[in-house]
Amino acid sequence: MSKGPKKKKADTDLQAPRGTRDFYPDDMRRRSWLFDIFRRTAMQFGFEEVDAPMVEHAELFIRKAGEEIVDQLYHFEIHDRHLALRPEMTPSIARMIIAHQGGMRFPIRWFTLTQNWRYERMTRGRRREHYQWNMDIWGEPGVEAEAELLSAMMTALDALGLARGKVHIRLNSRRLLEESLRDGVLADRPQAFEPLCVVIDKIDKIGAQAVTDLLCETTSEKGEAIGLSPGEAEHVLEMLGARSLDDAQKFAASESAALNELRQLYDLLDAYGIADQIPFDASVVRGLAYYTGVVFEAFDTAGTLRAIAGGGRYDRLAETLGGKPVSAVGFGFGDAVIGELLEDEGLWPALTRPLDDVVYAFGPDEKSAAIRVANRLRSEGRKVELCLGVAKLKRILGDADKAGAQNVYIIGEDERARGVVKVKDLATQQEHEENLDAVRAAETRQP
RNA sequence: GUGGGCGUAGCUCAGUUGGUUAGAGUGCCAGAUUGUGAUUCUGGAAGUCGCGGGUUCGAUUCCCGUCGCCCACCCCA
DSSP states (O other), rough: OOOOOOOOOOSSOSOOOOOOOOHHHHHHHHHHHHHHHHHHHHHTTTTOOOOOOOOEEGGGGGSSSSSHHHTTEEEEETTTTTEEEOSHHHHHHHHHHTGGGGGOOOOOOEEEEEEEEEOOBBBTTTTTTEEEEEEEEOOOOOOOOHHHHHHHHHHHHTTTTTTTTTEEOOOOOOOHHHHHHHHHTTTTGGHHHHHHHHHHTTHHHHHHHHHHHHOOOOOOSSSOOOOOHHHHHHHHHHTEEEEEEEEHHHHTTTTTHHHHHHHHHHHHHHTTGGGGGGGOOOOOOOOTOOOOOOEEEEEETTSSSSSSSEEEEEETTTHTTTSOOOOOEEEEEEHHHHHHHHHHTTTTEEEEOOOOOOHHHSSGGGGGHHHHHHHHHHHTOOOOOEOOOOHHHHHHHHHHHTTSSEEEEEEEEHHHHEEEEEEETTTOOOOOEEHHHHHHHHHTOOO
8 A cells, every 4th residue: 555645535334234244254154054054954854945035025024913023124115115124034935835825735844044134232142134044844733743843953953063951942832822711811802812922922021010911901002902801811820830731731721632732742752852852831932923833942051042943833824914724833043042152162163165176377378277177177076276367386385275175286387398287285295297188088078 | 222341453452641653463465596385584564543523732542422343231033
């Protein structure tokens, strides 16, 4: 940089917008490592990957149950359209299913790896943008679907290197709650159930009394008023204390379908060998309105971080969005909290740049030979960096070594004249020569 | 939204009780016999000391404001 007149200060802000991240190569390698585990796990379970636009019609996400996710919608109007960045993937998946519902063969197993947006204040493990791995099963009403998803979640946690016991998945059933209120306050107003769950989800944060107050309110600022009687509210809160199915039975209706379903689920989880990692906890209801049945959330056992992943059954979402009824269950697993946990546990692996070979030509006269060598190696499936411009061999070797490459292919005037390329193995420091003719023969096989 | 901490080189930070030319480590660039990696050695580039205003002969330092980042609280996927 020259001295002289001061540079004009750039008027662009070089920082990424608040709550968003840049992924430089080091960050990107970690992200890819994490995503590869998600993707591999999903594949192991026979799921197919799908995607949808990051921008959707805002109304796809707007629900009236007072959910935070709706309050924090990243939305805007442009050319008379009200659009929103997706805060979660489930509504888009539902939209895709409904749009082709007639031709779908259920059950459907889909997964996604997507960036989701929420306009919110930032804290550790929470930003305005995050990536989420979603796994969903559509068209299977039985808890076999839940069991399969929970097993997939545990499989991914194992693959990440988290020791068994580091993470637990708490599990409950909204249906259990719904059953107990069905003949009471919900008899006239079944739609009050969703806001009721949204309110109950806050119990750890705002306390039992505040939740009771909200449950008994008859008018509400945002969303629908629930209007339980004090007795009903008390009953609900009592139920939330259950930490085993036997506890829950004391509150459940006799012949409770929800309870039978849970017992069946735990039998399945036992067969998967993960039942002991998934304690029943009646206080888990999740903050999203659309869940109807089993709900669950994964958290670090030490309890220092917020929930790592969560999900549940949402059997009525399709109808809500205008489709025919289809049962569905799924979970979301974000990159933020798990990233913090892997950091705390020192579980991020050392990741180097994926590079096998470097091809180097001393001068312009050797460039075309270098290109032929690179072509051949690439066609063999190797990851090859072809040196561009002019650079010193010393620097090339140093960089190749740091990047973890295996070989450096060197072509100078001498090699070119003799029709060979010098190959240096960086680990053994040994060099040998390969014939350029062989290279040419290989190249002709290329289209 | 409230309170606290912090903004100095690409990165991690030191420092200036207000005073010439602002430092270290690391990284980067160049060199240590023409075409060979580590370490080492030598040299070099690089900072409007976040931004704006005030006090002062003089501000990176003190004061005010502002923006940004971090932590806690609040709120909650």
